[in-house]
Amino acid sequence: MEPSRGERFERLFRDSYPLIRAYALRRAAPDAAQDAVAETFLVAWRRLEDVPEDSVPWLYGTARRVLANQRRSAARGVALEQRLSGAAAAHSASDVGDSVADSELVRLALGRLSDRSREALMLVAWEGLDGARAAQAAGCSKAAFAVRVHRARAQLAGELASLEAAPAPSLEPRSLEVNP
Numbered sequence: 001m002e003p004s005r006g007e008r009f010e011r012l013f014r015d016s017y018p019l020i021r022a023y024a025l026r027r028a029a030p031d032a033a034q035d036a037v038a039e040t041f042l043v044a045w046r047r048l049e050d051v052p053e054d055s056v057p058w059l060y061g062t063a064r065r066v067l068a069n070q071r072r073s074a075a076r077g078v079a080l081e082q083r084l085s086g087a088a089a090a091h092s093a094s095d096v097g098d099s100v101a102d103s104e105l106v107r108l109a110l111g112r113l114s115d116r117s118r119e120a121l122m123l124v125a126w127e128g129l130d131g132a133r134a135a136q137a138a139g140c141s142k143a144a145f146a147v148r149v150h151r152a153r154a155q156l157a158g159e160l161a162s163l164e165a166a167p168a169p170s171l172e173p174r175s176l177e178v179n180p
Contacts, residue, residue: 020059039066109159117152
């Protein structure tokens with residue numbers, strides 16, 4: 001009788017966990033290694049049908065890719081931190097209130113765009129995808145995505161202009177007169 005999916009995974013885990021854990025610990029800090037091992041076995045569970053009978057090399061390859069993804073993610077975090085600290089240093093000379101007001105205007109303007117336009121801008125500006133990868137994420141051709149981003153930028157500029165032209169709400173306290 002052939003073992004069930006759960007039994008096969010349990011055997012795989014029991015037999016190879018120490019090897020995969022040691023592999024990850026030789027390549028990463030203990031916390032990162034433990035996360036990598038957990039992610040490796042999650043991939044193995046999801047793709048159990050793809051795991052060969054001699055599973056250790058397959059699991060090593062999976063762990064290697066998981067660790068590489070962790071390193072890339074950490075590098076992106078460091079780069080973001082550096083960009084933010086550079087931006088913070090540049091803004092420290094200017095009025096923080098202006099920066100907050102500008103951020104609020106952009107947030108409001110983005111909120112006025114359609115989901116499709118907002119997503120196109122966010123894929124490029126926030127996620128940092130190039131045109132081809134952003135088009136793939138959006139499920140359209142590169143040319144169609146370029147048109148979508150062009151239109152979204154024009155819409156955003158229009159919304160920002162209308163928000164900047166609108167009178168700001170008064171922050172003066174209102175009179176609280178009580179009529180007898």
